[in-house]
Amino acid sequence: MTSAPMRVGMIGLGAIGQGVLTQLAAMPDAAVDIVGVLVRDPSRPRLAGTPPVVGTVEALLALEPEVVVEVAGHEALAQLGPAVLRSGRDLIAVSVGALARPEVYDSLVAAACEGGAQITVASGAIGGLDAISAAAVGGITRVTHTTRKPATTLLGAEGAALTEPRELFRGTAREGVLEFPESVNVAAAVSLAGVGLDRTELVVVADPAITRNRHEVVVEGDFGSLRFEIENVPTTANPKTGRIVAMSIVRTLLRRCAPLAIG
Numbered sequence: 001m002t003s004a005p006m007r008v009g010m011i012g013l014g015a016i017g018q019g020v021l022t023q024l025a026a027m028p029d030a031a032v033d034i035v036g037v038l039v040r041d042p043s044r045p046r047l048a049g050t051p052p053v054v055g056t057v058e059a060l061l062a063l064e065p066e067v068v069v070e071v072a073g074h075e076a077l078a079q080l081g082p083a084v085l086r087s088g089r090d091l092i093a094v095s096v097g098a099l100a101r102p103e104v105y106d107s108l109v110a111a112a113c114e115g116g117a118q119i120t121v122a123s124g125a126i127g128g129l130d131a132i133s134a135a136a137v138g139g140i141t142r143v144t145h146t147t148r149k150p151a152t153t154l155l156g157a158e159g160a161a162l163t164e165p166r167e168l169f170r171g172t173a174r175e176g177v178l179e180f181p182e183s184v185n186v187a188a189a190v191s192l193a194g195v196g197l198d199r200t201e202l203v204v205v206a207d208p209a210i211t212r213n214r215h216e217v218v219v220e221g222d223f224g225s226l227r228f229e230i231e232n233v234p235t236t237a238n239p240k241t242g243r244i245v246a247m248s249i250v251r252t253l254l255r256r257c258a259p260l261a262i263g
């Protein structure tokens, strides 16, 4: 017996959104149907094969997705996420740095409780969230997260003149994810898995010698210690964003209906 494909709505059709469509197109056996995508301008011509586009969250929910994916940025998650959750649909989010604003955190959690729905933070450009959240059960003493991206990615034209790495930020994850809303959402994910946004130490470095987006996380606690490093190939559409982010969305969707779920 085959079950009906999972009905998925998506908010945003930029580097990650297009990446999700491309990955799914290469997986014809994946039982995932993107029933609609919320975009800023639905009248704009789209590539052949693009799912139906809509211009409001109400129109997206009218397409009856069972789950909605947010890949559109902090403001979109803050403004549109509550309506999705209140309608009873689960929300898979990547712009998780938005939760550093207490009022956004509170409104998303309240809407999830009201709708009986769940917010899942996709692993996005990072990994190890499962181990960090397990370690948090026993007690974590310290978490440091260092993000290095190519200098031009973080500084634009000014970065081209850099001859050595420049530290752009050192402080709490809460401050950093709001200062770099398109570059270190991963630090918010690590924080929420571990010791929270105020106790997670974040460093952001613009590095003229690298071509990939690097994240390094070190955790110490009762469990022992953990060191996680990843070097992400940037997407062509948005060099701040690694290719793996779209892959993580597809993986999160497939996990929802898999008989065996890993991690």
Ligand SMILES: NC(=O)C1=CN([C@@H]2O[C@H](COP(=O)(O)OP(=O)(O)OC[C@H]3O[C@@H](n4cnc5c(N)ncnc54)[C@H](O)[C@@H]3O)[C@@H](O)[C@H]2O)C=CC1
Binding pocket: 011, 012, 013, 014, 015, 016, 017, 038, 039, 040, 071, 072, 073, 074, 075, 076, 094, 095, 096, 122, 123, 124, 125, 126, 181, 182, 183, 185, 186, 189, 237, 238, 240, 241, 242, 245
């Ligand atoms: N957790 C993670 O690992 C990562 C999270 N991100 C987050 O994902 C966001 C999206 O990343 P990309 O796709 O690379 O950005 P992008 O800039 O390529 O695409 C974002 C798209 O969302 C659309 N959009 C924005 N607000 C919207 C709204 N209210 N309604 C409909 N569409 C809207 C924009 O028009 C744009 O097409 C980033 O801003 C960042 O916050 C990005 C990379 C990694």
Ligand SMILES: O=C([O-])CC(=O)C(=O)O
Binding pocket: 124, 125, 181, 182, 183, 184, 185, 186, 187, 213, 214, 232, 240, 241, 242, 245
């Ligand atoms: O793709 C990455 O390297 C991470 C990123 O932009 C983010 O966390 O916002």
